[in-house]
Amino acid sequence: MTSTKIFRKYTLTEVAQMLDVLPNELARYFGQTGGLPHRLLFDDADIEKIRVEMGLKSWWGTKQESTVQDSNQIRGLVRSLSSMILAHGLVRAERADNLLRGLEGSEQALIRRYINTLLRMGILKSEPSISALEISLDHSKKIILEEIVKGSRYPSSIESLWK
Amino acid sequence: MGNKQIQSEITKNLDGVLRWRQREEERFEKEELKLQRDGKLLQDEIERLRDELKKVEERQVEAKSERAALDGKELEKKRTLLFDGLKSENSLIEERTSEYQKIQKEHESNLNNMLSIPEYAQKIKEYESFLDIQETLAQLPESYRNATMTHHGVVRKALDPVFTAMNAPLPKSSLAPAALTVQIFSETSIEELREVAILLPIRFEVFTRWREGEETLEHKILFRVNGAIAAMLKKVGVVRASIREEDFDGYILLLVSIYSELLGDLKVALQAEIARINRYATELQVSQLSLNCIWLSSDIIESDEEEYYDEY
Numbered sequence: 117m118t119s120t121k122i123f124r125k126y127t128l129t130e131v132a133q134m135l136d137v138l139p140n141e142l143a144r145y146f147g148q149t150g151g152l153p154h155r156l157l158f159d160d161a162d163i164e165k166i167r168v169e170m171g172l173k174s175w176w177g178t179k180q181e182s183t184v185q186d187s188n189q190i191r192g193l194v195r196s197l198s199s200m201i202l203a204h205g206l207v208r209a210e211r212a213d214n215l216l217r218g219l220e221g222s223e224q225a226l227i228r229r230y231i232n233t234l235l236r237m238g239i240l241k242s243e244p245s246i247s248a249l250e251i252s253l254d255h256s257k258k259i260i261l262e263e264i265v266k267g268s269r270y271p272s273s274i275e276s277l278w279k
Numbered sequence: 280m281g282n283k284q285i286q287s288e289i290t291k292n293l294d295g296v297l298r299w300r301q302r303e304e305e306r307f308e309k310e311e312l313k314l315q316r317d318g319k320l321l322q323d324e325i326e327r328l329r330d331e332l333k334k335v336e337e338r339q340v341e342a343k344s345e346r347a348a349l350d351g352k353e354l355e356k357k358r359t360l361l362f363d364g365l366k367s368e369n370s371l372i373e374e375r376t377s378e379y380q381k382i383q384k385e386h387e388s389n390l391n392n393m394l395s396i397p398e399y400a401q402k403i404k405e406y407e408s409f410l411d412i413q414e415t416l417a418q419l420p421e422s423y424r425n426a427t428m429t430h431h432g433v434v435r436k437a438l439d440p441v442f443t444a445m446n447a448p449l450p451k452s453s454l455a456p457a458a459l460t461v462q463i464f465s466e467t468s469i470e471e472l473r474e475v476a477i478l479l480p481i482r483f484e485v486f487t488r489w490r491e492g493e494e495t496l497e498h499k500i501l502f503r504v505n506g507a508i509a510a511m512l513k514k515v516g517v518v519r520a521s522i523r524e525e526d527f528d529g530y531i532l533l534l535v536s537i538y539s540e541l542l543g544d545l546k547v548a549l550q551a552e553i554a555r556i557n558r559y560a561t562e563l564q565v566s567q568l569s570l571n572c573i574w575l576s577s578d579i580i581e582s583d584e585e586e587y588y589d590e591y
Contacts, residue, residue: 121407123390123445127494128502139489143502144522147509147552155561156499244521244538246509 125157135167136174136217137248144247145170170247171211175200176218184265190278191267193223194230198264201240201253209243209250226277233273357579361462361478365530368459368480369497375566376496378452382565386449390441399441405434449565456567461504461553464577472545476525476580477533479504483526499562500570501531507552508535514551516542527580546574 132139146152149169158166166172175197184199186192197215204210215231216224231251234240239257243250253261263269286294393399409431416424462478485497505522512520512535519538524531550572557569 122403122410123394123441129489129494129498133490139498139502140486140505140522140524143505144509147506147511148513151510151555152503152506152560154559156494156502244519244536246512246517246520246522249521 125159126163128152128156128158131158131163131166134163135170135172137170137172137213141213141248142166142170148246171214172217173211173214174217175204175215186267188278190226193226194274194277195265195267197227197230198261202258202261202265206240206251206253207255209245209252211247212242212249212251215251230274230277233277237271237273354579357575361579362528364460365478365480369482369530371457372459372480372496372500372568375452375454375457375568378454379496379562379566380493382449382452386447390444393441393444399438402434402437403441406431406438409434449561451565452567454567456569458569458571459500461570461572463549463572463574464580465574466577472541473537474577475535475537475545475549476577477504477508477535478527478580479531479533481531483524483529483531486524486531496562496566496568499560503556503560503563504533504553504570507549507556508533510552510555511545511548512537514543514548515545516540532580 126134128142129139132142135142143152145166184192184195186195200215212231216227219227231240235242235251237257237260239254239260240251241254243252260271264274394403409427412427416427419427459480464476464478465472466474479501481497481501485495485501489498508522517537517539521536521538523534523536525534526532553570553572557563563569
């Protein structure tokens with residue numbers, strides 16, 4: 117594609133990379149909002165619009181709530197996410213990938229495993245939506261997260277993430 | 280000559296009886312031999328028939344069990360066909376990707392040639408300068424703003440041929456039209472449909488390694504079908520559903536699970552969306568490809584293994 121700014125177009129894969137979202141999920145968003153364009157090319161103006169409409173946020177990008185310090189890096193990440201979940205509340209379902217966005221590589225893989233553990237324990241509830249998996253917090257179980265944030269008690273399935 | 284002894288009638292009659300007996304003995308001897316032969320033949324025939332009956336009975340048992348295995352054999356044949364089809368259709372996509380990329384590069388090269396013409400290059404710089412200040416225009420004095428807008432109009436008009444060339448449809452390949460199969464598997468009747476699996480001739484690694492390499496027709500078709508599934512769900516009023524990618528022996532299986540009420544015919548809706556792809560998707564038209572839906576029983580792809588997977 118030409119390098120001239122006004123003619124620069126992005127493929128759907130490039131847009132997905134820029135937004136840090138799975139391209140299939142991006143395609144489904146288009147399917148729900150009038151369909152994919154005839155030519156699968158997008159310009160700069162499309163990207164911000166998509167970010168807003170898909171509700172894409174970056175929990176780790178801002179580092180606003182990730183204040184938990186821990187001598188163990190993995191445990192620190194787990195406690196930080198727990199703290200962010202409590203601060204956010206997750207009363208209304210949130211895109212699961214928002215909880216990962218901003219992290220990369222092994223850190224993202226770890227947090228993904230932690231989210232799956234919380235889902236299996238029923239602390240987080242999953243709500244399938246067409247574009248992405250959405251999650252919310254079961255507030256009757258939030259004490260478990262509070263204990264994790266304090267570092268006072270860890271359920272064995274969570275402790276196994278760093279042991 | 281000696282005296283001829285005259286036999287009495289009794290003697291004659293007794294001799295007659297002896298001859299009769301001899302004849303009878305001979306007759307019975309012959310008959311007995313014949314009966315023995317016939318008996319032997321019949322015994323042989325009985326043996327042969329017994330053997331034949333045994334074989335027929337054995338074949339009956341075999342045929343019964345072979346018949347019972349027909350479902351399995353049919354499935355096996357279908358699976359073989361399905362895999363061969365996936366492989367050959369994937370090769371077709373690969374072949375058409377090269378063709379599509381060639382056409383696309385020619386188009387880009389033509390556009391770049393046009394952009395390198397000094398007259399256009401200058402106008403593009405001016406156009407881009409306008410875009411950079413566009414948001415601040417409102418803060419400028421009206422007379423300056425009007426002059427800038429008028430000039431931008433002139434620049435935009437001068438660039439019309441470039442925009443026209445950029446938006447011109449890509450030419451179609453001269454390759455023969457070909458179709459790809461979208462295999463749709465469902466278990467229950469259409470009214471009770473809650474799960475649909477969609478198998479595509481697209482390698483699973485296109486999904487897992489999507490960040491690597493250039494976007495090909497495999498990627499684009501996968502995106503189109505994902506878009507079609509989402510549009511189908513919207514069309515039939517489904518608000519809660521999940522779509523999961525699974526590895527089906529190296530190919531992508533999209534597993535659609537529906538958790539809310541269906542307000543329309545899923546089959547009709549999906550077929551309409553696939554038809555829409557065939558009508559509008561530029562990359563398919565250019566590469567002379569189209570998508571065909573077939574609905575199949577989910578038995579073909581079901582395995583006995585229960586797999587555990589992470590939700591996210």
